[in-house]
Amino acid sequence: MKEVVRVELGARAYDIVIAPGILADAGREIGRPKSGRPQLVVTDETVAAAHLERLASALDRPLDPVIFPAGEATKTWRSLESLVERILSAGVERGDAVIAFGGGVIGDLTGFAAAVARRGCEFVQIPTTLLAQVDSSVGGKTAINAAAGKNLVGAFHQPSRVLIDPELLDTLGPRDMRAGYAEVVKYGLLGDAAFFAWCEANAAALLAGDRAAQVHAIAHSCRMKAAIVAEDERETSGRRALLNLGHTFGHAFEAETGFSDRLLHGEAVAMGMVMAFAFSAERGICSAQDAARAQAHLAASGLPVSPAGFGFTVEALVHHMQQDKKAAGGTTPFVLARSIGDAYLDKTIALADVEAFLAPRL
Ligand SMILES: NC(=O)c1ccc[n+]([C@@H]2O[C@H](COP(=O)([O-])OP(=O)(O)OC[C@H]3O[C@@H](n4cnc5c(N)ncnc54)[C@H](O)[C@@H]3O)[C@@H](O)[C@H]2O)c1
Ligand SMILES: O=C(O)C(=O)C[C@@H](O)[C@H](O)[C@H](O)COP(=O)(O)O
Numbered sequence: 293m294k295e296v297v298r299v300e301l302g303a304r305a306y307d308i309v310i311a312p313g314i315l316a317d318a319g320r321e322i323g324r325p326k327s328g329r330p331q332l333v334v335t336d337e338t339v340a341a342a343h344l345e346r347l348a349s350a351l352d353r354p355l356d357p358v359i360f361p362a363g364e365a366t367k368t369w370r371s372l373e374s375l376v377e378r379i380l381s382a383g384v385e386r387g388d389a390v391i392a393f394g395g396g397v398i399g400d401l402t403g404f405a406a407a408v409a410r411r412g413c414e415f416v417q418i419p420t421t422l423l424a425q426v427d428s429s430v431g432g433k434t435a436i437n438a439a440a441g442k443n444l445v446g447a448f449h450q451p452s453r454v455l456i457d458p459e460l461l462d463t464l465g466p467r468d469m470r471a472g473y474a475e476v477v478k479y480g481l482l483g484d485a486a487f488f489a490w491c492e493a494n495a496a497a498l499l500a501g502d503r504a505a506q507v508h509a510i511a512h513s514c515r516m517k518a519a520i521v522a523e524d525e526r527e528t529s530g531r532r533a534l535l536n537l538g539h540t541f542g543h544a545f546e547a548e549t550g551f552s553d554r555l556l557h558g559e560a561v562a563m564g565m566v567m568a569f570a571f572s573a574e575r576g577i578c579s580a581q582d583a584a585r586a587q588a589h590l591a592a593s594g595l596p597v598s599p600a601g602f603g604f605t606v607e608a609l610v611h612h613m614q615q616d617k618k619a620a621g622g623t624t625p626f627v628l629a630r631s632i633g634d635a636y637l638d639k640t641i642a643l644a645d646v647e648a649f650l651a652p653r654l
């Protein structure tokens with residue numbers, strides 16, 4: 293059950309290696325620090341407690357672990373400063389791969405620190421959540437959150453290798469599994485109706501820990517993301533923006549819940565995708581049946597599908613949408629859908645229409 297997906301980016305091309313048990317081969321898969329210094333591994337408290345010892349014995353070299361509190365609240369300027377200072381004081385050289393060993397929070401933070409320390413150090417992703425294995429470890433978007441919003445400070449910085457061991461998911465809690473699953477469904481909704489149908493048939497098995505289903509979903513998601521990133525690495529043509537399906541709504545929901553455990557990223561994206569489909573249906577762009585089918589599958593998978601009850605105001609949500617990184621010329625583009633499997637970037641949406649759409653749904 294080993295799959296290798298190549299991200300074709302010329303001089304920055306790299307492999308994503310997906311195999312149950314691959315963590316045990318981390319020593320062979322990842323070159324030793326060229327400087328001969330201890331291996332810097334960035335992780336969080338939960339992952340460290342569950343898996344750091346196994347990574348340490350697999351690497352078979354002195355380890356220098358940097359351990360952050362678990363959760364979104366770690367994606368801050370403060371964490372970035374402390375991590376960059378740590379990379380510098382440890383004497384990590386540009387060619388020494390820093391290892392990001394954790395979920396999307398650790399991957400985004402480590403990737404950004406690696407992008408700016410010495411103007412760019414190598415880094416390797418060993419993602420430990422479903423979300424990170426299907427999405428955040430691939431493609432080189434790195435970031436922290438800012439007072440003005442989600443991921444507003446960051447850089448494009450590709451990892452040199454991604455090692456995905458689905459066995460790491462055995463310790464992941466059900467809520468985080470479901471949140472990661474939202475990003476799996478995203479690939480079906482944005483560009484692959486057959487994969488969405490596969491999700492409908494296999495979600496229960498995947499979430500219950502079926503390894504073959506997990507490997508299939510991870511490999512398929514990585515293949516789709518790798519192809520999109522290879523086409524539009526820096527989100528300039530509009531192609532990569534499709535990976536933002538549900539995120540313009542979702543990031544506003546996350547900001548309004550203070551980047552807290554009240555709403556996880558994947559949960560916000562699930563709600564955001566339902567909003568994107570419902571908005572598309574309301575404007576006659578996609579059928580009401582497709583919007584209902586997308587919502588039904590996310591709800592059946594245990595994900596939140598409505599922003600009602602969070603105390604959101606339409607003014608605050610729209611304010612966040614104006615901060616969206618895709619905004620240009622004073623307008624915020626939205627990823628909408630013509631049908632399940634056919635998303636597109638719409639640059640013609642007036643925020644007043646989004647306001648009118650959201651108001652009765654809050
Ligand atoms: N860069 C990108 O392309 C990209 C893509 C999607 C999401 N993201 C970002 O990723 C973040 C969300 O990632 P996430 O959902 O992985 O969150 P996370 O990193 O906070 O991990 C979720 C929780 O799972 C725990 N955990 C991680 N691995 C575990 C394991 N194997 N066993 C037990 N517990 C484990 C963590 O400690 C944490 O409490 C958000 O900040 C989001 O913006 C980035
Ligand atoms: O890789 C991408 O491109 C994505 O949009 C993937 C998203 O799932 C991810 O949440 C990303 O961080 C959002 O990008 P952003 O540029 O809107 O912050």
Ligand SMILES: [Zn+2]
Pocket residue numbers: 427475539557561
């Ligand atoms: Zn996302």
